[in-house]
Amino acid sequence: MQPIPFIAASAEEAVAQIRARLGPDAVVLNVRPLPANGIARLWQKPMIEVLAHLPEAPAPQAAPISEALAEFRQQLNEIKQQVATRPQHTERRAPAQREPGQPLHAEQELCAPALADSLQDDFSIPEAEQGNGNWRVGTMLQKSGLLPLHVQSIMDRLRSQHGDEAPAALSDEIKLARALLAKLWRKPRPLAPHSVHALIGPAGSGKTTCLCKWLTRAALVEGSSARVWRLDGAMANTAESLSVYCEILGLPSERSWQPGHANISEDIGFIDLPGVDWRQPVALKELSGQLKQYGSPRLHLVLNGAYDTSILLAQVRAFSALPIDDLIITHLDEESRWGKVWNFALGTNYSLRHFGTGQNIPGDFCEPSAEMVLARQFPCK
Ligand SMILES: Nc1nc2c(ncn2[C@@H]2O[C@H](COP(=O)(O)OP(=O)(O)OP(=O)(O)O)[C@@H](O)[C@H]2O)c(=O)[nH]1
Numbered sequence: 001m002q003p004i005p006f007i008a009a010s011a012e013e014a015v016a017q018i019r020a021r022l023g024p025d026a027v028v029l030n031v032r033p034l035p036a037n038g039i040a041r042l043w044q045k046p047m048i049e050v051l052a053h054l055p056e057a058p059a060p061q062a063a064p065i066s067e068a069l070a071e072f073r074q075q076l077n078e079i080k081q082q083v084a085t086r087p088q089h090t091e092r093r094a095p096a097q098r099e100p101g102q103p104l105h106a107e108q109e110l111c112a113p114a115l116a117d118s119l120q121d122d123f124s125i126p127e128a129e130q131g132n133g134n135w136r137v138g139t140m141l142q143k144s145g146l147l148p149l150h151v152q153s154i155m156d157r158l159r160s161q162h163g164d165e166a167p168a169a170l171s172d173e174i175k176l177a178r179a180l181l182a183k184l185w186r187k188p189r190p191l192a193p194h195s196v197h198a199l200i201g202p203a204g205s206g207k208t209t210c211l212c213k214w215l216t217r218a219a220l221v222e223g224s225s226a227r228v229w230r231l232d233g234a235m236a237n238t239a240e241s242l243s244v245y246c247e248i249l250g251l252p253s254e255r256s257w258q259p260g261h262a263n264i265s266e267d268i269g270f271i272d273l274p275g276v277d278w279r280q281p282v283a284l285k286e287l288s289g290q291l292k293q294y295g296s297p298r299l300h301l302v303l304n305g306a307y308d309t310s311i312l313l314a315q316v317r318a319f320s321a322l323p324i325d326d327l328i329i330t331h332l333d334e335e336s337r338w339g340k341v342w343n344f345a346l347g348t349n350y351s352l353r354h355f356g357t358g359q360n361i362p363g364d365f366c367e368p369s370a371e372m373v374l375a376r377q378f379p380c381k
C-alpha cells in the first residue's frame with residue numbers, strides 16, 4: 001500500500017488520524033516537522049507530517065532456495081563432466097533411469113544410486129549431510145546460516161521423529177524442518193507497563209536508530225506516552241539527532257539521570273547509551289554499575305546481524321555478564337542468510353524482540369516471528 005501523509009499538530013493527533021484511517025497495524029515510515037510559512041509562524045503551532053502505511057504480507061523471496069538449487073545443478077554439471085572424461089567408469093555403471101524427455105531434477109540426479117556409486121571418490125558429501133542418511137534439508141539449513149552444531153541437532157531430532165529414511169520429496173523435508181524450527185522459537189516477554197528500557201551493545205550496532213524506531217511505534221502507532229534519556233557512558237553520547245527526534249514527536253528527552261527517575265508515569269521509558277567495547281571486561285563492569293544507578297532497567301542487547309556469527313556469539317557471551325532480557329538484531333537488510341538468527345534462538349537463552357532492516361527512521365523495524373524467518377529461508381513451502 002502507498003504511504004499516506006498525515007499532518008497533525010502533535011503526536012497524539014497524528015496517532016488518532018492514523019488509527020482512524022489505517023487501523024492498529026499501521027506502520028510509520030517517516031516523521032518530519034513542517035516549516036510554518038511567512039508571518040504565521042509567529043503564532044502557528046509547528047505541525048508534523050507523518051508518513052504511514054499498511055504493510056502488505058512480505059513477498060516470498062526466491063533467492064535462497066534458487067541459489068541452493070543452482071549450486072546443486074552446478075555440482076551436477078561438474079560431476080557429469082568428470083563422468084564424461086572417464087569412459088571406463090561409465091561403462092561399468094548403469095545410467096539413472098528416466099523417461100525420455102523428462103527433465104532431471106538436480107536432487108534426483110544426485111541421489112541416483114548408480115551415479116553416486118561411480119563418483120564415490122570424487123564427490124564428497126556436504127558436511128551437513130554426513131551421518132544424516134539421505135536427508136538433504138541439513139545442507140539447506142547450513143547454507144541459510146545455521147551453524148553446523150545446530151543443523152546437526154535439528155537433523156538428529158528430525159531423524160528420531162521421522163526415521164532415517166528422508167521423505168521422497170525435498171519439499172516434505174523442508175516442511176518437517178520448518179515445523180520443528182517453529183516449535184523452538186522463543187517469544188519475548190510482554191513489556192511491563194511503566195517500565196524503562198535501555199538499549200545496550202557494541203559501538204555502532206544500531207542502538208540509537210532502533211530506539212527512535214521503537215519510540216515512534218510506541219508514541220505514534222500504539223499511542224503510548226514515552227520519555228527518553230540520552231545519557232553519556234565512558235564516552236559522550238553524541239546522538240544529537242535523538243534529542244531532535246524527540247522534539248519533533250513532542251516527547252520529553254533528558255541528558256541526565258536523577259534519583260527517582262526509574263518510577264515513570266509515562267507508559268514507557270527509553271535509555272540511550274553509547275556503545276561499549278565488549279572485548280574489555282572493565283568496560284562491561286562499568287556499564288553494569290551505571291545501569292544499577294538507573295534502577296536496573298530492562299536490557300535489550302542490540303547487535304549488527306550482518307556481522308559474522310562467531311563475532312555475534314562472542315558479543316552475546318561478553319554482554320551475558322549483564323542481565324539481558326532479549327536481543328534486537330539490526331542490519332538484516334544487509335544479510336541474505338536470515339537462517340543465522342536461529343543461532344541466537346537455538347544457541348542462547350535469549351528471545352528476539354525486534355529486527356532492524358534498514359537505516360530509515362522510523363521504518364524498517366519489526367517484531368520477528370519464526371514464520372517470518374522461515375519464509376525468508378524457504379520461500380517455497
Ligand atoms: N543498513 C542498516 N543500517 C543501519 C541499521 N540500523 C542502524 N543503521 C545504521 O548504522 C549506523 C549506526 O547506527 P546508530 O543507531 O547510530 O548506532 P549506535 O549503536 O547507536 O552507535 P553508538 O551510539 O555510536 O554506539 C548509522 O549509520 C545507522 O543509520 C539497519 O538496520 N540497517
Ligand SMILES: [Mg+2]
Binds near residue numbers: 208239272275
Ligand atoms: Mg547511539
